[in-house]
Amino acid sequence: MVSLARNILQIGFGNFGPTHLAAWRALGLADGLHVVDPGDGARQRCRDLGLPADRVGGEVAAFLEQADLVVVLAPTDRHFEVCEPLLKAGKHLFIEKPMTATLAEAEGLAALCGDQTVQVGFYFRAHPLAQRVKREVDSGALGELRYVSARFHGFKRARGDSGVVGNDAVHFIDQANWMMSGLPVAVDAVTRDHFGRGYDDLALIRLFYPSGAIANIEVGCIQPGRWNDNIVPGSTQTKEFVVAGSEGAAEIDYQTSELRLHRVRHELIDGLWRPNNRGVELPHEAIVEPFEVVAGEFAAFLDAVDGKAPVLAGVEECGVGMARVMDAIHRSAKQEKRIAL
Numbered sequence: 001m002v003s004l005a006r007n008i009l010q011i012g013f014g015n016f017g018p019t020h021l022a023a024w025r026a027l028g029l030a031d032g033l034h035v036v037d038p039g040d041g042a043r044q045r046c047r048d049l050g051l052p053a054d055r056v057g058g059e060v061a062a063f064l065e066q067a068d069l070v071v072v073l074a075p076t077d078r079h080f081e082v083c084e085p086l087l088k089a090g091k092h093l094f095i096e097k098p099m100t101a102t103l104a105e106a107e108g109l110a111a112l113c114g115d116q117t118v119q120v121g122f123y124f125r126a127h128p129l130a131q132r133v134k135r136e137v138d139s140g141a142l143g144e145l146r147y148v149s150a151r152f153h154g155f156k157r158a159r160g161d162s163g164v165v166g167n168d169a170v171h172f173i174d175q176a177n178w179m180m181s182g183l184p185v186a187v188d189a190v191t192r193d194h195f196g197r198g199y200d201d202l203a204l205i206r207l208f209y210p211s212g213a214i215a216n217i218e219v220g221c222i223q224p225g226r227w228n229d230n231i232v233p234g235s236t237q238t239k240e241f242v243v244a245g246s247e248g249a250a251e252i253d254y255q256t257s258e259l260r261l262h263r264v265r266h267e268l269i270d271g272l273w274r275p276n277n278r279g280v281e282l283p284h285e286a287i288v289e290p291f292e293v294v295a296g297e298f299a300a301f302l303d304a305v306d307g308k309a310p311v312l313a314g315v316e317e318c319g320v321g322m323a324r325v326m327d328a329i330h331r332s333a334k335q336e337k338r339i340a341l
């Protein structure tokens with residue numbers, strides 16, 4: 001429970017809105033929450049979930065001045081226009097991922113950042129399974145990182161504000177960057193737009209890191225997912241993230257909350273490279289609901305606002321850096337060649 005009361009403004013209350021509301025409730029801070037959404041249905045849903053009518057509105061201006069911090073949960077292609085005046089007003093900002101739809105917009109917002117805290121909503125940085133794997137990587141237990149293999153796909157609605165690169169791949173690109181402690185130096189990608197809506201619905205992405213390590217990421221909404229999605233009803237998802245190093249590997253299945261830590265090293269024995277397999281651990285990490293992970297993101301955001309911790313996912317790496325990677329992915333797919341960053 002976070003004790004210091006805050007005046008919070010949340011802009012946008014669509015599909016992910018109730019999860020954010022539940023996260024503020026889990027932190028004991030929902031009494032300071034105000035919500036703005038231009039949609040009548042979204043505002044009604046918010047009131048139905050118990051937010052008092054005088055704290056739900058259609059205009060940002062009604063609540064902005066008294067807001068200590070602002071959370072932007074509008075569609076991705078609206079992030080720039082929503083965030084620009086907020087940054088100019090000096091507000092602390094939590095912007096859902098991806099920070100913006102384009103690189104130019106990301107650079108535009110970065111140029112407006114002053115002393116305030118700005119965090120991008122990279123959910124998995126607050127997920128206990130990812131945090132456990134990050135600790136394994138940082139302690140050297142997996143050795144020298146060689147490969148990330150990640151899959152984020154399943155039958156689900158094709159969003160109106162972005163493709164699967166901007167919506168899904170960003171999560172695992174960020175997680176790969178986080179594990180590798182930096183951005184890739186080159187990318188190559190293949191994308192498809194089967195629905196002809198101007199956004200990708202399938203993408204195969206390879207990221208190349210300075211160490212020589214590579215990441216391979218498959219995303220799409222046209223192929224099956226193995227499990228029911230825990231945020232969007234009626235959708236299916238596979239969300240698997242594997243990181244392999246010279247001393248072992250970690251496998252996360254986010255849909256089943258399962259983590260496997262392989263302690264294995266290849267050794268040259270009698271002229272053959274054989275795995276010296278010292279076993280698999282399945283460490284127990286509490287199964288967490290999405291709202292609890294978002295509460296973890298918010299707690300980190302508040303710590304950064306209060307100067308108690310660095311920003312969990314900052315503008316430079318996770319806003320502009322990610323926008324550069326996404327821009328290179330789209331150019332690579334269009335030009336059918338590897339793009340250096």
Ligand SMILES: NC(=O)c1ccc[n+]([C@@H]2O[C@H](COP(=O)([O-])OP(=O)(O)OC[C@H]3O[C@@H](n4cnc5c(N)ncnc54)[C@H](O)[C@@H]3O)[C@@H](O)[C@H]2O)c1
Pocket residue numbers: 011012013014015016017036037038039042072073074075076078082096097098121122123167
């Ligand atoms: N971190 C995660 O895991 C995660 C999960 C889901 C969504 N997201 C991100 O959150 C954002 C919203 O996603 P969603 O699924 O809730 O979208 P959504 O399309 O379901 O809802 C968006 C809401 O924003 C409102 N809106 C539109 N224009 C607005 C404006 N100018 N100002 C204020 N509100 C406006 C709409 O009326 C709608 O209610 C997206 O950027 C998405 O990528 C992140």
